[in-house]
Structure formats: structure tokens, C-alpha cells
Amino acid sequence: xxxxxxxxxxxxxICDIPGGEGIKRCIQCGTCTASCPNADKMDHTPAELxxxxxxxxxxxxxxxxxxxxxxxxxxxxxxxxRGIKQTGLMHAFExxxxxxxxxxxxxxxxxxYRSFNHFACALGSMPEFGFMTWFYMLSxxxxxxxxxxxxxxxxxxGRLSIKARRLTPEGTKQLRAILEKAETLGGVT
Amino acid sequence: MRYYTYxxxxxxxxxxxxxxNWSAKAVSRVLDxxxxxxxxxxxxxxxxxxxxxxxxxxCMATRNLALAEKRGLEMVTPCSACYVIFNRTNTYLxxxxxxxxxxxxxxxxxxxxxxxxxKVRHLLDILTTDIGYDAIKSRVKKPLAGLKxxxxxxxxxxxxxxxxxxxxxxxxxxxxxLSLGAEPTNFPLKARCCGGSLVLSEEDVALDLIHRLLQSxxxxxxxxxxxxxxxxxxxxxxxxxRVNKKFKTSYRLPVLFFTQLMGIAxxxxxxxxxxxxxxxxxxxxxxxxx
Numbered sequence: 001x002x003x004x005x006x007x008x009x010x011x012x013x014i015c016d017i018p019g020g021e022g023i024k025r026c027i028q029c030g031t032c033t034a035s036c037p038n039a040d041k042m043d044h045t046p047a048e049l050x051x052x053x054x055x056x057x058x059x060x061x062x063x064x065x066x067x068x069x070x071x072x073x074x075x076x077x078x079x080x081x082r083g084i085k086q087t088g089l090m091h092a093f094e095x096x097x098x099x100x101x102x103x104x105x106x107x108x109x110x111x112x113y114r115s116f117n118h119f120a121c122a123l124g125s126m127p128e129f130g131f132m133t134w135f136y137m138l139s140x141x142x143x144x145x146x147x148x149x150x151x152x153x154x155x156x157x158g159r160l161s162i163k164a165r166r167l168t169p170e171g172t173k174q175l176r177a178i179l180e181k182a183e184t185l186g187g188v189t
Numbered sequence: 190m191r192y193y194t195y196x197x198x199x200x201x202x203x204x205x206x207x208x209x210n211w212s213a214k215a216v217s218r219v220l221d222x223x224x225x226x227x228x229x230x231x232x233x234x235x236x237x238x239x240x241x242x243x244x245x246x247x248c249m250a251t252r253n254l255a256l257a258e259k260r261g262l263e264m265v266t267p268c269s270a271c272y273v274i275f276n277r278t279n280t281y282l283x284x285x286x287x288x289x290x291x292x293x294x295x296x297x298x299x300x301x302x303x304x305x306x307x308k309v310r311h312l313l314d315i316l317t318t319d320i321g322y323d324a325i326k327s328r329v330k331k332p333l334a335g336l337k338x339x340x341x342x343x344x345x346x347x348x349x350x351x352x353x354x355x356x357x358x359x360x361x362x363x364x365x366x367l368s369l370g371a372e373p374t375n376f377p378l379k380a381r382c383c384g385g386s387l388v389l390s391e392e393d394v395a396l397d398l399i400h401r402l403l404q405s406x407x408x409x410x411x412x413x414x415x416x417x418x419x420x421x422x423x424x425x426x427x428x429x430x431r432v433n434k435k436f437k438t439s440y441r442l443p444v445l446f447f448t449q450l451m452g453i454a455x456x457x458x459x460x461x462x463x464x465x466x467x468x469x470x471x472x473x474x475x476x477x478x479x
Contacts, residue, residue, distance in 0.1 A: 017243070018281035018288050037382050037398060069394070072236045073382035074273075074348035078356040087349070088277075094240035108390035116237035116386075120249065124231035126199035135389060150427060154205060157466050165203040171229035174299035175252060181298035182248045185291055 010058040016189035017092045022084035026050045032076035032086045042066035046076055046086055049093070062097040066090075068109040099187070108139040119164075124175045127164030191319060194257045195224035196275075196309075198268035198419070199232050205427075206268075206419030208463025212448035213267045213312055215461045219328050220320050224265065227257055233274040237386065247288075248295045250278040255296060255303040267312040267448070269345035269418035275309040276351035311346050313417045313447065314353040317361045322368040330456035332370030336478045338450065339376045339411035339442075340366055341402065343421040347380055356380070362417065362447060369454040378405040383424040392431075399424055400432045403440045412474050413443040415450050422446060426468045443471040453479065 014020040026047075033045040044052060044066050053061050070090040077087045094113070097103040103110040115135040119126055129151075136144035154160040167175065201210040217224050230253050232238075238246035254275060257264045266272050282289040283305045293302055316325065340362035348356045359380055366373040383402060384395025402425065406414055416422045426444040433440055445467065452462035453475065464471055 018285045038394065041394060067240075069387075069391070071344075071382045071385050071387060071398075072273075073344040073385070074356075075344075075382075077349045085349070091236070091239050092243065095243045098241050109387060112386065112390040113237035113240045116235070117241040117246075120232040120234055120238050121245065126204065126232050126235075128200070128204045132389065139390070153427065153468055157468055159205040159207070159466055161203050163203070165199070167231060168229050171231065174301070175231050175249070178248050178252055178295050178299040178301070179245055182245050182292075182295040185244060185295060188243045188247070188288065188291075 010056050010061075011054060013096075013189065014053060014089070014092060017088075018188060019085045019088040020092055022082065023050060023053060023089060025082040026054070026084055027082060029081060031079050031081060032084075035075040035079050037073060037075070038069040038071060041069045046090075050084075050086070050089070053089075059102065061093060062100060063102045063104060064093075065104040065106060067093045067097070068104050068107045108135075111135065111139045121179055123164055124167045124172060125165040127161070129160055129162055130164060190221045190223055192223045192225070192262055193315065194260050194262045194264040195226045196230055196233075196253065196257070196264055196266040196271060197226060198266055198271040200419035200423075201267055204419070205423055206446070208449060208466040209267050209419055209422070209446040212446055212452045212462035215457050216316075216448050216451045216455060219455050219457070220316065220324060222315065222320065225260075227253060227260075227264065230256065233271045235270045235274060235386075239274075244291070244295070247278055247281070247292055250274050251282065251292050251296060251303050252299065252301060254278065254307045254309075255301040257307045258303060263308045263310055265310050265312055265315050267417070267419075267446075269311065269343060270420065272309065272311045273345040273349075273351070279305060279307070279309065280351075311352070311417065313346060313361060313365075316451075317365055318353055322364055325365065325451070326368040329369055329454045331454055331479050333450075333454055333478050334370050336371040336474070337374050337410050337412045338366045338371045339374045339406035339409065339414045340379055341376070341406070341414045341416045341421060341425070342380045343416065343418050344380065344382050344385075346417050362415065365447065366415070366450070369450060371450070371454075374406065374409045374411045376406055376409055376411065378402050383421045385420060385424075388424050388428060393435075395424060396428060396432050396435050399428055400436050400438070403429065403432060403438070403442060407440060407442060411442065413445060413471060415445050415447040417447055429469055441469055443467055443469045443474055445471060
């Protein structure tokens, strides 16, 4: 059996993701880095991350903090002269890092995304108050305390609903069946 | 009358942006636009779900598209995040047949199938392209002459390129402000990021971005901002006091949904367009012009 080199397998994994194949076209011009509002917060800039992925540095890429600072503003994507969908790559790195259990622990963003997804899947809707309370309890209950003035202000202006919007029982069942089936299909690739 | 399937999204339907839903429906009625809400829709998954479980997130979005396909109309959403998610889903499903087959395999477990034919558009696109500035102008009862409005697009209504306007220097909202009789201010950061959902997990990062936007709008003479996205409105309005505290500033810029500004110009009742939901009150500014 012929063994694949490390770089071939990671790059193939990325190229199999819809929209991921552009990574092969990168010329390291740095336009994505220069466009990114959060590049200064990242341990590796967006362009560096692409270079590392192409060098097969799977573990280093997936444990980076870079993608967790991505705001999904898509400036890099519209400016890339090679048509690479960097924002999509960031999302792909995030979900691979989550799946492998190696996501960066220094930011609350992975926990926030997981909390969001938990409610989106379980209820089929986003009860903002429940989601935020859940997230602050999981991340740092002390920060929940700091959110009380904001919650009161929202409540005063009729913008805080405790009640979640519910799908019909048939709709809930249908969504659950679809998501359960999706889980057995082994990801997008 | 023009007919569309309407996808309000979670924030506008039951969340903090109900005023967007109310005002969107109210001005649509005035403009003979029929927005029939998609029955039994679910959360589009937004950005976070795709970052946790890509396939699950695509399936969540596609369930809505499959339900909408049965009606055969274009689907319109007022939320920029929903808009990007659905368009991205359509692009990948139609561009990658094996991926579409996989998503349909999951959908089949719920007796659904999606062919890939639903065109999804942003409410701003519908109102400015299909209805048009002249029709909007003709419904104005209270021209907002003199009111200086900073048109804030944010990111996902114009990026990536699914759309109807320039990804970095959009104009549609500026022209809409003009058609209402008001004055769009120069606003160099009009299509830059507000911090999005990172306001929850990385508040300082987001406050810095919100600060830059308020500074850009204010230094160009804006008396209020208008937005096209529930999250942008939330960040700019609710977190304005925290920006003031952190940066020792004293901004007091009301942030309206663009449909609320239209409602004001159309002479609609305050409650019908949810003006009281604004944290930074708009009344003081309006008293000068209306």
C-alpha cells in the first residue's frame, strides 16, 4: 500500500469541501491578511494559515486561534485575486477543529457557536435569551452578571422574549429526522 | 401586487429585531408587495452552525429551501445572515452534484427533496430593484428633507457577491434615503463589519469595530444610521452605551432599520413600525424634521 504524504491528505480533505478547492490557487499575495479587520488578533494571519494548510500542518492549523477571530465579513473573499473563498476555508477549519476536539481554548467563540448550534438543532429556532444565558453560564457566569444591564434595557424596550418560537410537532420531527440522518453521512466530504 | 415567500429569520420574528419584521410588513403593504411567511420554517443555522457541523448546517438551511420550492416563488428575507446562508447553500448544492445528492439523502429522511430552484433575495434588493425608487418616492407623505442619514450596509448583504450591489461601495441604500427626501451622508465605513456575533464572545474586539463605525458616521454629520440586518442594528444600538463608556465618547446616534425610516416617511403609525424598540431614541431627531 502506498502511503500518502501528510500534506496530500490534509489538502485533499480541504479540496473535497464544497468551495475548498481554491486553496490550491493561492499565490501568497497577502490581500486577505491586509483586508482582515481582525488579522492583528490572530496567531497566524489568513495567508499564513493557507500556507500552513498547504504544507500539511493539519494540527497547527486546526488548533490556531485565527479562524475563531473570523467575523465572516467576506472582505478577503471578494478581494482575493485568485478567487479563493477564504471565509469558507475559515468555517471549514472551525468545523474540522470542532470535530477533532482540538479547537482553541483561549476564546469563548467555539463555546458560543456550539451553544447557538445546540438551540438551532434542538428547537429549530433561536431563542435569544435562552441561548445567551446558556452561553454565559457555560463560558463565564461572571460575565452573565455584566450582561444584566443590557438584558434589562432590552426588556424595557420590548426586545427580550423569554418564549421561544416553536415549530409544529410535525416540523420538529421532520427537522430532527433530517439532522439525525445527516449525522450518519460523515460530513460534507 | 407582487408575491414572494417571506423568511423573517429568528431575530426579526421572535427575537430582538421584531421592529424589523413589523416595519418590513407595513411598508410592503404600502408598496403592494405580498410577503407570505414560509410555513413551519426553521433557523437557517447562521454562521455558527456551519462552524460546528457543516453538513448539519447545510441540511438545516436546505429544509427551508425545499419547503419554499413547493410554493414556486422567490424567497425574500430581511436578514443579511439568512440571505448569505441560503445563497451559499444554493451555490454549493447546484455547483457540486455529489454534495446535493448527500443533502437530499438527509432530506429524504423527512420526506423532502430540493431541486435547487429557489432564488433567495434580500428585502433591500426587492424594494429597490423590483419596486424601485420612483414608486417608493411616490408613497412619501412626510418628506424627511434635511435629515442626515448614514446608510449602513454592513457585510453580508453585499458580500460575498450574491447580489445586486457593489461588494465594497454599495449605493442602493444611499439612493433609497434620497428617494425618501432625506440626505445620505458620506460614510466611508458603510460596508465594514460591526463585529457580528463576536460581540458575545469577544466583546472588546466588537466594541472597537462599533466605535469606528459610529465615529465614521458621526464625523460626517449623520443624525441617525439605518441598517439592513438585525445583528448590525443590535450591535450599533444596544452596545452604543458600552462604546461610550470604553472610549469616553458621547455618541447618541439612533439606529433604525431601513424599513422603519421608510415607514416614517410614508406616514405610518409609530407602533406599526416599532419605533419604541430603539434603545437610542429617534424622537428627538425626528421632531426637527417631521
